Amino acid sequence: MRAVQGEGPSAGQRCAFVRLGGCNLSCRWCDTPYTWDWTGVGDSGVAYDPKRELRPMPWTDVLRALLGFEVPLIVVSGGEPLSQQRRLLPLLRALTDAGHKVEIETNGTVVPQDDLVALGVRFNVSPKLSHSGDPQARRIVPDALRAFAAVPGTAFKFVCRTTNDLDEVALLVDRYGTRPVWIMPEGQVPAEVGQHLSALGDEVVARGWNLTTRLHVAVWGDRRGV
Numbered sequence: 001m002r003a004v005q006g007e008g009p010s011a012g013q014r015c016a017f018v019r020l021g022g023c024n025l026s027c028r029w030c031d032t033p034y035t036w037d038w039t040g041v042g043d044s045g046v047a048y049d050p051k052r053e054l055r056p057m058p059w060t061d062v063l064r065a066l067l068g069f070e071v072p073l074i075v076v077s078g079g080e081p082l083s084q085q086r087r088l089l090p091l092l093r094a095l096t097d098a099g100h101k102v103e104i105e106t107n108g109t110v111v112p113q114d115d116l117v118a119l120g121v122r123f124n125v126s127p128k129l130s131h132s133g134d135p136q137a138r139r140i141v142p143d144a145l146r147a148f149a150a151v152p153g154t155a156f157k158f159v160c161r162t163t164n165d166l167d168e169v170a171l172l173v174d175r176y177g178t179r180p181v182w183i184m185p186e187g188q189v190p191a192e193v194g195q196h197l198s199a200l201g202d203e204v205v206a207r208g209w210n211l212t213t214r215l216h217v218a219v220w221g222d223r224r225g226v
C-alpha cells in the first residue's frame with residue numbers, strides 16, 4: 001500500500017512499505033505485535049497466529065509490487081528486518097539500482113553487513129529503552145550501535161514517554177555515539193502520541209535533539225498497512 005513515511009527525518013515523504021515478520025525483541029508496547037507475538041506476551045495480550053499473519057513471497061514478487069506503487073521511497077520495517085538481512089540484499093539492490101531511496105527501520109541489535117551498507121540505504125535505528133521490558137543485554141548491542149553510528153545518514157530514533165526516558169537516551173548517546181538523535185513519542189492512537197509529544201517537546205529542544213511525531217497515527221490511527 002502507498003503511504004507516507006510517518007516517523008523520523010523523512011517524515012511526510014511518499015513511500016511504500018515492506019513489513020517483515022519476526023523480531024528478536026518483545027517490547028511491551030510494540031505497535032506491530034502481529035509480526036512476532038505468537039504467545040501474547042505483549043501489552044495487547046493477543047497470541048497472533050503466524051500462519052495468518054505471515055506470507056512467504058519470492059523477493060521478485062515483492063519487487064514487482066513495490067515498483068508498481070511508483071513512489072520514490074521504500075521503507076523496510078518489521079518486526080526486525082535485519083534478522084533477514086542476507087535474504088533482503090537482492091531485493092534492496094534491485095530497488096536502489098532502479099533509483100529508489102530505501103530506508104530500513106531497525107531496533108539496532110544486528111550489525112549491518114558491509115554489502116548492505118554499501119547500497120547507501122538509510123538506517124533509522126531505534127534502540128529500546130528499559131520501559132520496553134526487554135533485558136538490557138538483548139536490547140543494547142554495543143558493536144551494532146557503534147557500527148550504525150559510523151554509517152553516514154543513519155538516524156537514531158528513540159521511543160519515549162517521559163522526560164526521565166531522555167536521561168536514558170543521553171547515556172546511550174554518550175556511550176555509543178548514537179547521533180543524530182530523534183525523539184519520538186510512544187503511542188498508537190493520536191491522543192497518546194499528542195500527550196507524550198507535549199510532555200517531551202521542550203526538553204528535547206533544550207537538549208539540542210530532534211523531535212518527530214508519528215504522522216501515520218495522526219492520519220490513519222492504528223490501521224495496518226500504512
Ligand SMILES: Nc1nc2[nH]cc(C(=O)O)c2c(=O)[nH]1
Pocket residue numbers: 003004005006007032075077078105216226
Ligand atoms: N507510515 C508509517 N511510517 C512508519 N515509519 C516507520 C514505521 C514502522 O512501523 O517501523 C512506520 C509505519 O508503520 N507507518
Ligand code: SF4
Pocket residue numbers: 023024025026027029030031032033078079080107128
Ligand atoms: S523491536 Fe520493534 S518490532 Fe520488535 S518488539 Fe520492539 S517495537 Fe516491536
Ligand SMILES: [Mg+2]
Pocket residue numbers: 031032
Ligand atoms: Mg509502525
